[in-house]
Amino acid sequence: MAALCFSAFVYAQGEHNIYAHNGPTNITDASEMTCTPFGTCEPCPEAARNQPFCQPFGNRQLMHCSLPPSPSQDSHTSQPRQSTAVGEHLAWRACGRVIALESRDFGEFFACLVVFALVSTSLVVWRERRVSIGRQMALRARIWGR
Incomplete structure (x- = not known):
């Protein structure tokens, strides 16, 4: 050494x-x-x-x-x-x-993952609602004949 x-x-x-x-x-x-x-x-x-x-x-x-x-x-x-x-x-x-830097970097990484998860989950829920509304409108049109 x-x-x-x-x-x-x-x-x-x-x-x-x-x-x-x-x-x-x-x-x-x-x-x-x-x-x-x-x-x-x-x-x-x-x-x-x-x-x-x-x-x-x-x-x-x-x-x-x-x-x-x-x-x-x-x-x-x-x-x-x-x-x-x-x-x-x-x-x-x-x-x-350096433990402090590694902990900070891990915290940033984890925060980014949480943000991505929240955004993607929100988009999936919004898309499913839009598709569900579209299907309901198509079913109504079939039933009522419009």
Whole structure:
């Protein structure tokens, strides 16, 4: 997963590919990176739909990736977590469907089906009444001889 995250690095603000970064990078192996999800799945913007991190459902999730702490660092000193720590890279990963959007889409689909059912049922009832009136008029004409 770390290699996938590393291959799909983008800056969250501008959504530029990290490989376009002109400065030197100190990352030697993508498998050494630790990525943690940050936030929820969100739809990809139109400009990024064909990127690998937007496939297959068109949704992405922000990831914070960093190298694991070196053993020489003291693990007892805890600093408050900032939104982006030094040495941390922002990346996107593909994620499943967004539940809120899927629920909304299902609601729209169901509402359309209900509208179609009501319209078609109304048309069938109206047509049957018109045919019934026509048959009654034909029967009256036969009986009364008109």
